[in-house]
Amino acid sequence: MEPLNALVSLANFMLIPAFAYGSQLALGALGITLIYSILRFAHFAHGDTMALGTAAVIGGTFFLQARGISIDPLPTAILALPFGIVVMAGYLLAADRLVYRYYRKVKAKPMIFVMASLGVMFVTNGITRLFMGVGETRFEDGQRFIFTVRDFREATGLAEGLALRNAQALTIVTALIVMVVLFWFLNRTRSGKSMRAYSDNEDLALLSGINPERVVMITWVITAILLVLAGTLYGLDKGFRPFNYFQLLLPMFAAAILGGLGSPIGAIVGAYVVAFAEMGITYAWRRVFTYLMPEGLEPESMMQLLPVDYKFAVTFAILVIVLLFRPTGIFKGKVL
């Protein structure tokens, strides 16, 4: 029985990656939930706009790298983030101006908005691939590890090692900062309060002199920031492939629905639940149990509930359970 080794092994292969993945999902799901509560539709272009934003950051990174600018030990992509955010905010505002605004004006049904976001998705997808192709692009540079498996073993003398990658630590820290700032913004600033008012009761908000177009604009800009951060962190962590970003759509929506569509805190909680469930169910628990069980009783199989290829099935199962038992999500949705 070596519970400490079990814990370290668990942290290394499951807890830390799941926490990082959950943070990336949370940033994405926050965007979905914000758009849902202000613009009142399910934004299907989310994954692909995320890819485009990341592509802009990658472009900026390559530009900086070519000029020898870097901020070692941090990845150069951090420096390129503002550029990506500006590009993405411009893109989303343009999309709103050219596509969504008209449907707001004619008060179209939500499904028409979704359809329009499908069109935006196609266009965005095409633009991203035009720039990046379909293959994998890696843009992580700087120091790769904060500490490696070997450092950890030498420091602690345990048999199991623990590594913390730069991208993971960065993800977790950034996500926490962004969440705190976002909640401060929504609860304390005038713009944030007007967003909440607008989401809560559109007519009353209009009566009290809130400019809806301004609220919508702020929403898109915030979404752009969240998208670019989420996409860049995901790309630093796992490499950039446009199709993977499209596939993030399902876990992001599952997270937002699980938490309650329209509830930011719900989106965050939902994202971590989805991430830990996905990783936990597709993780081979054998190592952990080998340390935990008394000698002679070690497990022989991999102790993996489902193969990794089925991580979407886990997300889907969560979604089904939520829809069956609590369709409004954990935090009753539609309150910002």
Added chain:
Amino acid sequence: MSLTARDLSLFAAMGAVLAMVAMFQSPQLAVTILNMSLISAVMALGVNMQWGYAGLFNVGVMGFTAVGGLAVVLIAQPPVPEAWAAGGLGILLGLMLGVATILAAVIVYKRMAPGTLRGIALFAVLLGGYLLTSLVFGPAKQAVQAVNPASEGYLGGAGLPVILAWPVGAVFAAGVAWLVGKVSLGLRSDYLAIATLGISEIVIAVLKHERWLARGVNNVTGIERPVARPIELQPVPWVQSLAETLGWSVSQTASVVSGLGYSTLFIIVLGLLIWLAERALNSPWGRMMRAIRDNEVSARAMGKDVTRRHLMIFVLGSAVCGLAGAMMVSMDGQLTPGSYEPLRFTFLIWVMVIVGGSGNNWGAVLGAFVIWFLWVQVEPAGRWFMEIVTSGMADGSDLKQHLLASAAYMRLLTMGVALLLMLRFAPRGLIPER
């Protein structure tokens, strides 16, 4: 609700464009486009039933077509006796245990009073069932996959005529749709969209990774075809004489004849479907569906069970998509799970429906033809466009290479722009609902 002169002229124009492809590009290409258009038209009909009649948003078309495709393998391929001997029973038993576990869990949930005890019982049933299932299923699966893995490694099919697979594919898709619809209908309308998005990813994941079922990413090839293959037609005397009259090579003639054979089959299916769909749409049932779509509240006030009707139309539409999937696999003669992409199999079909005219069956068909034609032709057009754009650049420059290589993605852009423009300026489509 018959076709007007304007609609007929649109169809005639489409026919003329295809004839021009046959003349200026090649007859084979024209037949290939025609066949895929017909299949797409069937898919678009299915989506149109869901969206146009009932306003249901299905983003899982890919999953339903893939399930239909699976039916072709399970029906038409010869069984693999060694694999059945090695683990067939184990797999069947495992699947049954899995289903039994879920049923037992449902019974426990329904029968026991809410509380901690129920939670514990539910957990015990699920865990026990899972362990038992994997104990039976795992080894059987390994055994089956070990049988001659280079060419088999799966259970094979029933060895029945391939045409039978078409209705079976529809039934498969209907089954999956029933499960999804049961869970997600009756809630907020976007939930169905997200649930279908999920199920389609899962169907593809299962097809890719369950090798005992249909060889996964190793693909099943050489499936029996309903129409003679070109190579079998080449020695046939009338094909040879036809080639002589037309002045084409024998191989070209044979592939055109074979392709037209499929076209005939597909036209029969499509015609039958449209006939049925038009009859249904103009019956009291169709009026009820449209009433529900246009105003759920008042339909409910009239005593209509909206959720049940939605489930019904969702299952029907998905079945049609499954049928199309089966038709496509039997035309290709192979099932390649790796080639199912949501952009191509779900969202493109949506563009077809929107462009054609949602709510109108003929519109969906026309949309399928127009969009599939564009989908095929935009790529060469994009390359041509890029060549003009890059003609001023130095040969071998990176930018030029990159732009030429990315011409293929032009069509995603084009489709997106087409969808947005139609939605904005002609939301009722080419042939509007009447």
